Amino acid sequence: MIxxxxxxxxxxxxxxxxTELNTLDDQLLAAIQAGDEEGFRRTLDALLDAxxxxxxxxxxxxxxxxxxxxxxxDATLEExxxxxxxxxxxxx
Amino acid sequence: MSGVMKxxxxxxxxxxxxxxxxxxxxxxxxxxxxxxQLELLQKVRRGVADVATSRKRxxxxxxxxxxxxxxxxxxxxxxxxxxxxxxxxxxxxRRAALQQQVSDLEVQHTQLQGEEExxxxxxxxxxxxxxAFRTKKETIKATYTAAQxxxxxxxxxxxxxxEMGDVGLAVQRAEDKTEQLRAxxxxxxxxLASGALDDPSGLAKxxxxxxxxxxxxxxxxxxxxxxxxxxxxxxxxxxxxxxxxPGQTSQSQPQDTPRFDKQ
Numbered sequence: 006m007i008x009x010x011x012x013x014x015x016x017x018x019x020x021x022x023x024t025e026l027n028t029l030d031d032q033l034l035a036a037i038q039a040g041d042e043e044g045f046r047r048t049l050d051a052l053l054d055a056x057x058x059x060x061x062x063x064x065x066x067x068x069x070x071x072x073x074x075x076x077x078x079d080a081t082l083e084e085x086x087x088x089x090x091x092x093x094x095x096x097x
Numbered sequence: 098m099s100g101v102m103k104x105x106x107x108x109x110x111x112x113x114x115x116x117x118x119x120x121x122x123x124x125x126x127x128x129x130x131x132x133x134q135l136e137l138l139q140k141v142r143r144g145v146a147d148v149a150t151s152r153k154r155x156x157x158x159x160x161x162x163x164x165x166x167x168x169x170x171x172x173x174x175x176x177x178x179x180x181x182x183x184x185x186x187x188x189x190x191r192r193a194a195l196q197q198q199v200s201d202l203e204v205q206h207t208q209l210q211g212e213e214e215x216x217x218x219x220x221x222x223x224x225x226x227x228x229a230f231r232t233k234k235e236t237i238k239a240t241y242t243a244a245q246x247x248x249x250x251x252x253x254x255x256x257x258x259x260e261m262g263d264v265g266l267a268v269q270r271a272e273d274k275t276e277q278l279r280a281x282x283x284x285x286x287x288x289l290a291s292g293a294l295d296d297p298s299g300l301a302k303x304x305x306x307x308x309x310x311x312x313x314x315x316x317x318x319x320x321x322x323x324x325x326x327x328x329x330x331x332x333x334x335x336x337x338x339x340x341x342x343p344g345q346t347s348q349s350q351p352q353d354t355p356r357f358d359k360q
Contacts, residue, residue: 008102011263012215014222030100037101065225068233068256073102074109089104
């Protein structure tokens with residue numbers, strides 16, 4: 006499965022790895038919904054670290070769409086909240 | 098409800114599909130998208146240049162603030178040497194306020210450097226993807242059949258659209274940060290221009306400097322001379338300035354005149 010970390014690029018991950026990532030992903034969503042800035046930052050960092058650790062970077066000239074997309078490491082809770090709205094921050 | 102990763106993926110894909118669905122002939126979409134990609138590349142390069150310009154401006158201001166900070170430190174020393182602890186304290190207070198400005202600017206400088214590096218890498222990656230897209234586009238157009246078009250175009254188009262969305266957002270964020278810093282840099286320039294901070298030409302004199310000049314007869318040479326006298330006599334500059342010597346009460350001494358033994 007291909008995952009994009011915004012601002013960093015894409016990595017390919019083995020599907021078997023997703024149990025750990027899904028748990029963190031659910032925690033991230035809960036932190037966003039609760040407006041918990043500290044929990045959001047901590048969970049996002051953990052999630053990004055896990056994806057970088059477990060994934061294999063895709064070459065720059067690949068043209069693959071990503072199955073999953075993660076915010077950039079310096080994204081704020083408000084930015085991510087806006088991105089999750091259908092017509093949020095994402096251009097296009 | 099799915100988590101953040103999946104939802105963001107869906108949003109990106111939905112945007113790409115919406116654009117593709119609007120096209121009557123997918124080959125036109127490819128050409129149109131390619132033009133958009135080239136425009137974005139230009140925008141990213143402009144973004145890198147803008148950030149670099151702001152970074153250089155910050156560096157100039159940092160240098161200027163450091164220079165001013167050193168001046169206040171020197172004034173503090175000079176004031177102390179002249180026995181004016183009140184002036185020295187004032188000079189050091191101003192220096193402390195400047196150092197705070199310097200610290201803030203250094204943080205922003207680091208942030209700008211980070212933005213510059215990120216955008217440079219994004220620009221290189223986008224360039225590689227745009228090149229790959231151009232090749233793919235030409236291949237698809239050359240071997241075009243309606244049946245294969247949807248699948249091939251869909252994948253290539255989704256891939257590049259996602260990259261464009263990501264890079265477009267990065268450029269937007271960098272522009273916002275640069276704009277904020279420009280405003281701040283402008284405010285600092287105004288401070289420098291108004292004399293609240295010394296002007297870079299060094300022609301304007303602040304009140305501390307004016308007082309120090311008055312105290313030392315307007316001459317650094319005079320102060321240096323007093324300090325040297327004090328050092329030679331093993332006393333403090335202040336005593337030397339007051340005409341005293343260690344362990345000596347201040348009495349008027351006859352001026353040393355050359356004496357010749359008359360034979």
